[in-house]
Amino acid sequence: MRTSGTYRVEAVMRFLPAHGYDIEVVTLPTEWMDYQSREGFPGGEVDAHQPESPTDPIIRYVSTVRYLNWLQRAILVPDLLTIWARSAARQMSSRLKDIDVVYATSPPYSGMVAAQRLADALGVPCVQELRDPPSFHRSIRRRSSFFGRRMVRFERKYLSRADHVITVTPRTRSRLLELHPRLDPKRMHVVTNGYPDIEVDPSRSGRDPSRFTVTYVGTFQGSVKAREESVFTPAVLMEGISELPPDQVSLRIVGSVSGQQKKNIGKLDPNGVVEFLGLVDREIALAEVAAADVAVILADDDDWWIGRKAFEYLRYAHTILAVVPPGDTTDLLRSHKRVDVVSPYELEGIGPALAARFEQWRRGDWERGPVPEGIQTDESCVAGIAEVLELALQDADTGAG
Template sequence: MTRKRVLCISYQFPPFAGTGVFRVLNFVEHLPDRGWDPVVLTVLPCHYERGTALDDGLCARVNGSARVHRTKCFQGIDAMLSLRGKFRGNATPASAGQGEAAGSPPAGKGLWQGVKDAVTLAYRIPDKQVGWFPYALSEGFRICRREKPDLIYASGGPWTSFLIGLALKAHFHLPLVIDFRDPWMNNPYDELNVGFRRRVNCFLERWCLRRADAVIANTEPLRTLLADTAGSGNKCHTITNGYNEMEYVGLKARASGTAPLVVTHVGNLYGKRTPDSFLQALTRLIDTGRLGTHEVAVRFIGHVDEVRIKNLIGSHPVGAMVTCVGMVPKNQALDMLFQSDIALLIQPDTRLQIPAKLFEYIRSQKPVLAVCGEGATQELIEAHGLGVVADTDDPEGMEGAILDVIRQARSAERVVKKDYLAFEAGALTTQLAGVFDGFFPSYPQTKNG
């Protein structure tokens, strides 16, 4: 087998512990077995944004699989705010909050806030990680000169990684593969992608799509959209997210028939991702006697707004059914998922996206209750018979969906499907290596697996 080398540009890489890291990590782990030796360009852990979750245990999965180059990243907005704090100090004027109408901005805030907002939006072109560009580009030049990769792979978001990849491609004349883990211009969670910033990002997305040699999307609807913008469907491919079988070694499912049924949501809840409609439907089922408080227990693993949940539930008995676990290492989260009966997915208003956690749910073989609208997530769940889909704007439908998924979890005739094998990291990496190999038709084909 003729071995080849790929430069992988990814802002998110271990010990970064966010969901977005696992797609690239799985690829890097499995590429050597498919004839590709990865060299990774990423960020120093001390230069991630404040509050970034880290898991040093993930670094062990990289040892022996790849050489990793880490650089600084200028966090411009954080630096600006820190500078402002030094000038203003921590003292609060004695008159603050006095004599001001409720809801009115504090005196002196208007000018600073206007400047801050303008700088914030400008600094987010293409995203707030743009401060990584000069450091990564400089290191990328050194890597390309010394290690001479055959191909460049860039994972986004952040979209800054695409710009780094394009600059290196132009100088070294290497094939570039860009991988969209999320939509860029059609992401409902990027509320700041408006006005001038949106116009510039629209141009940059088109520029990246037209100049990349291959484009990968993690859902078919997203691939179709990107192909239209790229002006070529031939270079656009779909490779879904997936799971790594090694993470599931030793995990055991919960004994059937154990009460209460445990409903588990894994992952952070933010923005439009709220448990409100699910919890409200749960309270109505209890109030109408269709469900007892002793029958179901709900737990949220990850960052959630506990105050919001408590305010929503109040003194209702459903409060005793809900537990907020908080952040835990991934292996512990997967163990808790296996020790559950139902997997809860909350993904509203995302027509083009499928959350990575769904593939972990698929591997766990738990029936899924998906709170989502029409789109890629609903299509995947229905195509593979993974569970029940509920619309957040349909209260009665939500109640029915909860009862349906409970019946599925209790059913002794539930069929264990093998569909999950198609989403295993090794199988997905074989697809990626196939895209890479397409640029080198004279090389021997790498093995499948």
């Protein structure tokens, strides 16, 4: 069951066939077109089904009208695609043949609905993977308590019906078990994200090797004009950079930066140390990370989440400056010597951390260390998912499901 927003599913399609599975994908037509446009996407190796719902035109219209969109979000649980999910499950239950197990990764959370309904109709086990559990999601927590309670009930319903559940961090698993104490711990699994085991060539970066290079890949949160408490902004990073000799340092920003953001950042950069690279493809972005003397990573304020970027940086970056809150990401990163961790609530620590690494670089004490142990590739991540699928099939064979 295909849902949006993750390279994890792309890895599943790439590596799961090696574990003896043929893959049938059910997804939205627009999502499939988007994923097929990616370079190296393995979509040609799977059968894709793109059912449409007769209500799709209405849903698309509602989503563009501000107040109607707000109304549907208050009424439809879990999300706008719920109607499509039910229709897709109904259509595909008569089209799909010889299916052994249904796997869904969410969000969007309507994928949970489609997967469970399809599995029930086909009489096969269902494995639900929650990258971001609905009850944890910040956008849901910001809504009314009434909507939040409905989402918790939705989550409990579909996790209880699933044969097995995959989470992506230990903290996610433990919190779900606390929130839903009737869930069977033996059916709750952890399979962390991985990194793409590809050849990354740092020489593809255009950095000046004579300068201490700090690289940031991504976007900024909050205002680009000023320093804000517990918010990582260009001003915060520029404060740390400004403490270093301007003729020996470079800050390379990879990602989408608007004209206004560039203008405001320019006001903070009288010495011209900032370089804007814009949007680049994935391999170039990783080359920039690998070539940097310090790669900056920003994690959001969800202490239960470990994003894919953390694993990619641990694999390819020389040294990492991580602005992350206490939690699973911090626990992972702190275990490695090449990482400086700064709390988003103590941003004044960025300057001293960069200064210490700059002195280390200037002394020439700057050899790249080995890839840290305890992080896994995309291929090993999929192997973990395959193990859970096999457990679901074994339970179905023995009647334990």
